[in-house]
Amino acid sequence: MTKEQKIIADAIRLEHVWTRFGDKLVHQDINLRLKTCEIMGLVGASGCGKTTLLREIIGLQQPSQGQIMVMGQSLHTVSASHAQRLRDNCGVLFQKGALFSVLNVFENIAFPLRELGVRDEQLIKRLVFMKLSMVGLAASVAWLKPADLSGGMIKRVALARTLILEPGLLLLDEPTSGLDPISSEDFVNLLSELHRDLGFTVVMVTHDLDILRDLCTQVAVLANNQLVAFGPLSSVLTCPHPFIEQFFHNRRARRVFRYQEPVNG
Amino acid sequence: MSDNTLKSAELPALELLKQADSSVCVRLTGQWNIRNIVTMPQVRAKITQLATDNSLNWDLTAIDLLDNAAALIIWQAWGERYPEKLNIRAEQRSLLERWRMQTLPAAKRTESKLGQLILYSAQLINNFYQQLLEFITLLGQLLLDVWHLLGNPSAIPWAEISITIYEAGVRALGITALVGFLIGIVLSYLSALQLKMFGAEIYIIDILGLSIIRELGPLLAAILVAGRSGSAMTAQIGIMRVTEELDALSAMGIAHSLRLVLPKVMALTAVLPLLSIWTNAAALLGGMFSANNTLDISYRQFFYKLPDVVPLANVYIGLGKSAVFGLMIALIACHFGFRIKPNTESLGNETTNSVVAAITVVIMIDALFAILFMGVGMP
Numbered sequence: 173m174t175k176e177q178k179i180i181a182d183a184i185r186l187e188h189v190w191t192r193f194g195d196k197l198v199h200q201d202i203n204l205r206l207k208t209c210e211i212m213g214l215v216g217a218s219g220c221g222k223t224t225l226l227r228e229i230i231g232l233q234q235p236s237q238g239q240i241m242v243m244g245q246s247l248h249t250v251s252a253s254h255a256q257r258l259r260d261n262c263g264v265l266f267q268k269g270a271l272f273s274v275l276n277v278f279e280n281i282a283f284p285l286r287e288l289g290v291r292d293e294q295l296i297k298r299l300v301f302m303k304l305s306m307v308g309l310a311a312s313v314a315w316l317k318p319a320d321l322s323g324g325m326i327k328r329v330a331l332a333r334t335l336i337l338e339p340g341l342l343l344l345d346e347p348t349s350g351l352d353p354i355s356s357e358d359f360v361n362l363l364s365e366l367h368r369d370l371g372f373t374v375v376m377v378t379h380d381l382d383i384l385r386d387l388c389t390q391v392a393v394l395a396n397n398q399l400v401a402f403g404p405l406s407s408v409l410t411c412p413h414p415f416i417e418q419f420f421h422n423r424r425a426r427r428v429f430r431y432q433e434p435v436n437g
Numbered sequence: 438m439s440d441n442t443l444k445s446a447e448l449p450a451l452e453l454l455k456q457a458d459s460s461v462c463v464r465l466t467g468q469w470n471i472r473n474i475v476t477m478p479q480v481r482a483k484i485t486q487l488a489t490d491n492s493l494n495w496d497l498t499a500i501d502l503l504d505n506a507a508a509l510i511i512w513q514a515w516g517e518r519y520p521e522k523l524n525i526r527a528e529q530r531s532l533l534e535r536w537r538m539q540t541l542p543a544a545k546r547t548e549s550k551l552g553q554l555i556l557y558s559a560q561l562i563n564n565f566y567q568q569l570l571e572f573i574t575l576l577g578q579l580l581l582d583v584w585h586l587l588g589n590p591s592a593i594p595w596a597e598i599s600i601t602i603y604e605a606g607v608r609a610l611g612i613t614a615l616v617g618f619l620i621g622i623v624l625s626y627l628s629a630l631q632l633k634m635f636g637a638e639i640y641i642i643d644i645l646g647l648s649i650i651r652e653l654g655p656l657l658a659a660i661l662v663a664g665r666s667g668s669a670m671t672a673q674i675g676i677m678r679v680t681e682e683l684d685a686l687s688a689m690g691i692a693h694s695l696r697l698v699l700p701k702v703m704a705l706t707a708v709l710p711l712l713s714i715w716t717n718a719a720a721l722l723g724g725m726f727s728a729n730n731t732l733d734i735s736y737r738q739f740f741y742k743l744p745d746v747v748p749l750a751n752v753y754i755g756l757g758k759s760a761v762f763g764l765m766i767a768l769i770a771c772h773f774g775f776r777i778k779p780n781t782e783s784l785g786n787e788t789t790n791s792v793v794a795a796i797t798v799v800i801m802i803d804a805l806f807a808i809l810f811m812g813v814g815m816p
Binding site: 257260261272273274285288289290294295297298299301302311312314315317318319337338369370371 | 470471472475502504505506509510513528532535536539541542545778779780781782
């Protein structure tokens, strides 16, 4: 893949995705193309299938119908070793961090490196401590177990683990939920800084209007099982759908969007 | 000289180019990220080897992608200093600068071997003392709860008791019957071989009756229940800790001991004697079956003789023992359940501890009963 190809390629492509759980319809004919280097916020009411869509992109679940391409390939059709390479290039941050409780913070962050086959302990150590400081944690945290950490710290450690391989695609499930406003702000700055340095693509499920305003270059809105709007925030805001009306034009949202100082775009 | 062996479309590659002024330039190309470099250890070795030559000109501007880890690998290969002649983009320099400025925390101080041993022993003793204290507290709380319930019978958690009786008792009927039956057959068969030699076949009823009703039945039932329900109770309470259900109960002002411990203790204390009668019956049936086959002792003969050779006191001892077993199994299961911390390792450890402790305590209590009732119930 040449540099030019890399830029025009789609990081994620959903084609006619339908998902059903028994009789319950979750997604109805979702089509979406996200270019590389974009930051996409996926919003929608609770229970409308945002996390399910994210799980389908990661490959933890398969849609009932349709196709999901990640970096131009479908996880379910390529060979196992190829799928592994594809997964190594996708970092996933789960809502509750999903740190391994038997490992300390250092080993949690080092885990993907060791799985990749890195054996140089000095290299691992320097990378882990660098990522720790990147996410704003003191080096002494490295020897603690996840059970000894606060919610915000767990999120940061999980982010450090997600970023350790510097993946091309980052999938975040409500990255700022449970964080205080300062940590949340730090997170936005951190992510936009990393995005500038590393140029990865981000797909995040979020309800955080500040993130949508400051960070996301694309916004996808799920409502009534369908993708009702997709595009830059400014164009999504003009969409006349009732959910968008409720979500983006309530009093709180209007307050947030009045002070538009986008960091990105 | 041009080294094309390490070159590929997107993989990290380096080439040696001869320049006009006859100096040699090392040009790095491709995607330098950790995932690619791990698969190509030779690239790292090559840079390390080339870095020893100070006359080389390094050119990093043709690199498509350079991530932090790759920058570190290059930095380390250079011996953690910049080469004298270096052509580099600004953002690449900032990556390398990051590594140049990094200070690693000092290694953790570790105790000497003797220090570790003393520390470990102290922890062990302290842990035992803590556990004993917690267990006594649990027992005391249970007694207080029972006293409270005697005054307020309407507060007895019947639903929870009933569920536990079903889970730990009714659902254990199959396995206890099977194990009891098989043990009965084995015991009867082995004894028959010995008794035949002395012509004392009829004593098989004494041996089976006494050993099963007084010892084996209650013990087998207790060990099975400890393994089956004891572990389940520990894990259940542990998961409730992980999912914060325990905290939710406390926040609603509901005592853990009254709602979680007491029903389990009452249910097991009630159900284990019944299970032990059931196991006794299955084991005696197995014994009878085997005696009938190997020694020609008819079922009718076995049935009529049994009450004569096994005094009724043995049944009471067996039942009493079973009730104490049930009480202890439930208490130990709850004790270890509350010790579980919210992580997967602790869940596994404490569940194992619970089963091991319960079975050990059951056998210890059995020995205690054997000593206490040494002269009781013997024909």
